[in-house]
Amino acid sequence: MSAQAPGMNLPDSATFERLAREAMAEIPAPFSSYLSDIVLVVEEVADPATLRALSIRDPMRLAGLYRGRPIGEKSSFDVTSYPDEIHLYRRPLLAEWMATGETLGAIIRHVVVHEVGHHFGLSDADMHALEDSAGDDD
Known part of the structure; x- marks a missing residue:
């Protein structure tokens, strides 16, 4: 949709979470088996501390963020809270x-x-290949 029609209700956070979960469900094996513990968080915009940490001034320039350690950097000896x-x-x-x-x-x-x-520590080329294998859109 290119513009909001008068009186149109914009999708709420629950709709965003549902669409994100659907997207995650389309991610193919073996990647999908490592996603069950990821927490999805939907917020209006990034908080000021996050924006400062990423050197982003305009909150409208950040659509998503992964917080955590990539799987390849984790160890069974890690203490993660x-x-x-x-x-x-x-x-x-x-x-x-x-x-x-x-x-x-x-x-x-x-x-x-x-x-x-980012969760898997993939390169941009790897991410494009993963997205292509996740299927066509609605």
Whole structure:
């Protein structure tokens, strides 16, 4: 959708989470078997501390973020108190949805696959291949 129609209800956080879970369910094996413990977090925009840490001034420039240690850097000796998380930022994603004409599902899938790639420590080329194998959009 390229513009919001008057009176249109924008998708809420629960819709974003559902679309993100659907995107994660499309990720093929063997990757999918390592995703069950990732926590999905939907927020309006990134908090100021996150933006400062990433040297981002405009919160609308960050659509998603992986927080955690990539699997390849983990050890059975690690003491971890925080789960791996994928954060989706609703307002930047909505802005992209309205500006591009892409489906919201496709936009969320792209961001989720990118963040899952960070979970695995993948390169950008690996992330593109994973996204291509996740299937076509709605």
